[in-house]
Amino acid sequence: MATDRQTAHASQASRPSENPMATIPVTDGQxxxxxxxxxxxxxxxxxxxxxxxxxxxxxxxxxxxRYRCVCVDLRGHGRSTVTxxxxxxxxxxxxxxxxxxxLGDGPCHIVGQSMGGFIALRLALRHPALVRxxxxxxxxxxxxxxxxxxxxxxxxxxxxxxxIRPVINTLMDICLGDKFLAxxxxxxxxxxxxxxxLNNNVAALLRTAKAVNARxxxxxxxxxxxxxxxxxVGSNDKDSHTTPAHSQRLHANxxxxxxxxxxxxxxxxxxxxxxxxxxxxxxxxxxxxx
Numbered sequence: 001m002a003t004d005r006q007t008a009h010a011s012q013a014s015r016p017s018e019n020p021m022a023t024i025p026v027t028d029g030q031x032x033x034x035x036x037x038x039x040x041x042x043x044x045x046x047x048x049x050x051x052x053x054x055x056x057x058x059x060x061x062x063x064x065x066r067y068r069c070v071c072v073d074l075r076g077h078g079r080s081t082v083t084x085x086x087x088x089x090x091x092x093x094x095x096x097x098x099x100x101x102x103l104g105d106g107p108c109h110i111v112g113q114s115m116g117g118f119i120a121l122r123l124a125l126r127h128p129a130l131v132r133x134x135x136x137x138x139x140x141x142x143x144x145x146x147x148x149x150x151x152x153x154x155x156x157x158x159x160x161x162x163x164i165r166p167v168i169n170t171l172m173d174i175c176l177g178d179k180f181l182a183x184x185x186x187x188x189x190x191x192x193x194x195x196x197x198l199n200n201n202v203a204a205l206l207r208t209a210k211a212v213n214a215r216x217x218x219x220x221x222x223x224x225x226x227x228x229x230x231x232x233v234g235s236n237d238k239d240s241h242t243t244p245a246h247s248q249r250l251h252a253n254x255x256x257x258x259x260x261x262x263x264x265x266x267x268x269x270x271x272x273x274x275x276x277x278x279x280x281x282x283x284x285x286x287x288x289x290x
Contacts, residue, residue, distance in 0.1 A: 032079035036068075046119050138234065
């Protein structure tokens with residue numbers, strides 16, 4: 001049987017043409033993705049909960065002249081189908097692996113934020129031949145703590161019975177740094193983020209939250225990550241699943257990894273500090289393979 005690497009390299013030689021906006025089939029539905037740029041190397045962008053691929057708009061704009069940027073809407077997010085099942089992190093990991101094969105790519109640079117980072121890390125461990133580098137933004141290798149599950153349980157209860165609106169202020173505070181929340185120049189962007197969170201499909205959000213809260217602990221497997229790895233986090237990331245301490249432990253346990261802490265930034269780092277994220281990604285990708 002061909003390995004992931006053999007299959008990926010064989011198919012890359014005759015990379016198919018595709019529309020900038022397309023889908024691939026997954027269980028119960030379709031996974032939406034978009035392609036920007038046509039570089040020789042591909043970056044796969046994986047967003048976190050509450051968002052879609054537009055989380056990385058600034059990064060795609062900065063990188064598409066040098067790389068082929070593939071932006072994925074994960075299950076139940078953006079234009080992807082709200083499936084009845086398949087939200088488990090390993091199922092979503094297999095979704096991304098299937099997309100890489102379908103595109104005729106691999107190994108790819110994988111950039112994941114929060115839940116997207118959970119999936120990116122599992123891809124690197126379970127499908128290593130498909131991963132050329134790993135960028136984990138506001139993410140973690142650890143399972144939720146009892147405190148995480150208690151807080152998550154309260155939010156899930158409220159959303160299930162009353163919708164997202166009663167918890168929107170709490171979600172905004174968790175997801176955004178204090179500096180960003182207080183900046184009058186970012187008021188329009190804050191309103192757009194607020195509306196984007198409110199637009200989430202409740203069923204998909206509940207299924208995704210269940211999967212995230214059921215994730216396994218990969219801390220003891222981090223030594224097996226064998227590709228250049230960037231760990232980024234905002235110093236004011238208030239999501240209890242992905243604090244700066246989580247990123248520090250990722251960095252300490254992934255051989256040769258780089259750690260970048262962005263001052264005063266929160267969980268939605270690619271939106272809050274796009275220039276800092278862009279500079280870091282460009283430098284990491286340029287120097288890791290020189």
